[in-house]
Amino acid sequence: MKTKTRLTTPLTPELYCKDIKVSLHFYTQILGFKIQYQREEAGFAMLERQGARIMLDQIVRGSVRTWVVAPLEAPFGRGINLQIETDRVDELYEGVQKHGAQIFLPMEEKWYRCDDIYLGNRQFIVQDPDGYLLRFFQDLGSRRDLTHPN
Numbered sequence: 190m191k192t193k194t195r196l197t198t199p200l201t202p203e204l205y206c207k208d209i210k211v212s213l214h215f216y217t218q219i220l221g222f223k224i225q226y227q228r229e230e231a232g233f234a235m236l237e238r239q240g241a242r243i244m245l246d247q248i249v250r251g252s253v254r255t256w257v258v259a260p261l262e263a264p265f266g267r268g269i270n271l272q273i274e275t276d277r278v279d280e281l282y283e284g285v286q287k288h289g290a291q292i293f294l295p296m297e298e299k300w301y302r303c304d305d306i307y308l309g310n311r312q313f314i315v316q317d318p319d320g321y322l323l324r325f326f327q328d329l330g331s332r333r334d335l336t337h338p339n
Contacts, residue, residue, distance in 0.1 A: 197235075203244035205255070205265060206319045209234065212245050215318050219288045221281065241273045264320020271323050278327035282313050291316040298329065306331045 206212040209232045216222040216236050222243070227234035232247025249255055275281055282296050294314035300307040309329025314322050 198240070198242050201235075201242045201244055202271060203246055204317075204319065204321055205248050205257070205261060206245050207248060207263075208318070209245060209247040211318050212247075215290070216243070216245070219285060219290055220315075220323070221284075238273070239275055241275075243271070264316070266319070266321035269322070270314060271321065273323060273325050275325050275327060278311050278313070278325055281325055285313075285315050293322055294324070300329075300332075303331075306333055 204212075213224070213234060217224060220238065222236040222238040225235040225237050225242070232249065234245045236243050236245065246255075248261065279296070286292065292313065293316050294312075296311070296313045298309065298311050300309045308331050310326040311329055312324055312326035314324045316322055
């Protein structure tokens with residue numbers, strides 16, 4: 190029996206973009222996402238990076254398949270950031286800086302309280318060409334005592 194490859198995850202955000210070619214370059218060449226599949230004629234691509242998936246969809250004015258509830262104005266994605274786990278976060282950060290991508294939050298180490306423990310992230314936020322905020326993090330583990338919270 191042949192096993193099916195799962196091409197989606199339980200939550201896969203679909204991000205509208207002004208220019209699919211610009212967005213694909215950013216996500217694949219700078220951030221290291223791979224194209225799982227695409228429909229070039231529709232301006233659509235499913236991307237994957239270390240198990241995280243994002244769909245990109247180019248805005249087509251007047252299309253009944255462009256689902257927006259209000260006018261889209263740059264920057265897109267206001268009020269949301271997507272947390273994406275990665276390994277070698279420092280290497281990714283260096284590459285993002287080298288390419289001149291817009292850093293929204295420089296690299297930091299942050300500990301977040303979760304009930305009676307703290308979960309650690311080494312993280313940074315980069316803004317994509319359409320203004321979406323992408324928070325890449327590497328897990329630092331957990332600890333109970335946090336004498337110097339940040």
